Amino acid sequence: AQSVAQPEDQVNVAEGNPLTVKCTYSVSGNPYLFWYVQYPNRGLQFLLKYITGDNLVKGSYGFEAEFNKSQTSFHLKKPSALVSDSALYFCAVRGQVLDDKIIFGKGTRLHILP
């Protein structure tokens, strides 16, 4: 069965410091992996995805994510955090079978401290 784990409910980072939001997954076969961001009282916005190829994926707002097949991880990163990055972040995975559904993690709240 597919699953996604975001081990941290909350991450606090000082503005200007690098940030990492962790995600591990379990899926049969090769995965498609996604990160979404949610600002207060808004829907989820797509940030980036991993399909195949380069393990480092670049996305919106300066975010990137590193795919590690051996560790089944897909951590979200940014070299220098902004206060405006404060939001709820969701990792998601799906398999490459046609009827596989996207499975979401429980979310990690990121607080960027001024």
Added chain:
Amino acid sequence: DVKVTQSSRYLVKRTGEKVFLECVQDMDHENMFWYRQDPGLGLRLIYFSYDVKMKEKGDIPEGYSVSREKKERFSLILESASTNQTSMYLCASSLVLADLLSGNTGELFFGEGSRLTVL
């Protein structure tokens, strides 16, 4: 850009009322989904639809039904609202998963959400 529109951002209803949540997408997507989001529980899939007049149960369908009479519209129905259905409801749509060459990985496009309070 894909746009998914949820008709009501905030609703307050009373226990036992029938509630309709409407969702419309403008990108001719085949797939549509309804999720509910609760603190600490993440997103849970209620129902989804792969085509007009088709529906499939998700992980928590109890107390809900759906309707998809047109490709662009997917409605969530609470036949008799209860207080434990107070939540944020998120509609999403996606293309049918195609091959890697197309770049389509079936990612979801979300509406802004409908926050429902049942008193």
